[in-house]
Amino acid sequence: MQQLDLLTATDLASRAIRLARQAGFKPMAAAVLDSAGHPLAVLRDEHASFLRPQIATGKARGCLGMGFGGRELARRAQAMPAFFDAINSLTGGEVIPVAGGVLIRNAQGQLIGAIGISGDTSDNDERCAVQAIDQVGLIADTGDQPPG
Numbered sequence: 001m002q003q004l005d006l007l008t009a010t011d012l013a014s015r016a017i018r019l020a021r022q023a024g025f026k027p028m029a030a031a032v033l034d035s036a037g038h039p040l041a042v043l044r045d046e047h048a049s050f051l052r053p054q055i056a057t058g059k060a061r062g063c064l065g066m067g068f069g070g071r072e073l074a075r076r077a078q079a080m081p082a083f084f085d086a087i088n089s090l091t092g093g094e095v096i097p098v099a100g101g102v103l104i105r106n107a108q109g110q111l112i113g114a115i116g117i118s119g120d121t122s123d124n125d126e127r128c129a130v131q132a133i134d135q136v137g138l139i140a141d142t143g144d145q146p147p148g
Contacts, residue, residue: 002106004032004113008136009040012104015132016117017045020124028119028128031056032104035113037064045119052118059101059116059125061094067111069143070101070126100125103141104133112138 013030020028027045029052034040042053062073065087077084077097087095099122104113115133117125126142133140 002108002110002112004034004040004104006040008138009034009113010043011136012115012132013041013043015135016115016128017043019128019131020117020119021045023124023128025120025124025128027052028117028125029053029056030129030132031060031116033057033060033064033114033116035064035111037061040113048119055096055118056100056116058094058096059098059118060114061091061116062097063101063103063114063116063143064111065091065095066097067103069103069141070097070099070116070122072143073097073101074099074122075143098122099142100129102126102129102133103143105139105141107137107139109139111141 009032016030027048029044130140
């Protein structure tokens with residue numbers, strides 16, 4: 001099984017921030033975690049606010065902890081707020097169930113990590129994450145059902 005390594009994680013985070021700059025989005029931070037939830041790369045645009053790395057990490061951590069992309073987490077959090085309040089209590093508030101958290105899968109579909117992006121709208125955060133994952137040849141899982 002392909003593992004997510006430091007070089008790929010750093011490349012993903014750098015690409016996501018670069019894509020945000022190129023698109024004219026607000027300054028972002030990106031956090032890439034391995035499949036066990038350990039941070040491999042956490043980068044912050046020098047103009048992003050100081051909370052952005054923690055928010056990005058919370059988006060990625062929530063995806064890994066629940067096994068869903070950020071879009072599905074957001075749907076479930078809206079449908080079951082008490083459950084997600086309990087999860088945040090258990091994790092010390094480290095789960096942020098919104099778009100911008102994306103699971104990372106290898107070519108065989110195996111989960112190898114997650115990326116969280118924070119800085120602009122959740123949709124724009126997610127777009128940068130998905131594009132960065134695509135550019136390095138991995139598969140993004142946002143929590144939306146595949147078309148068809």
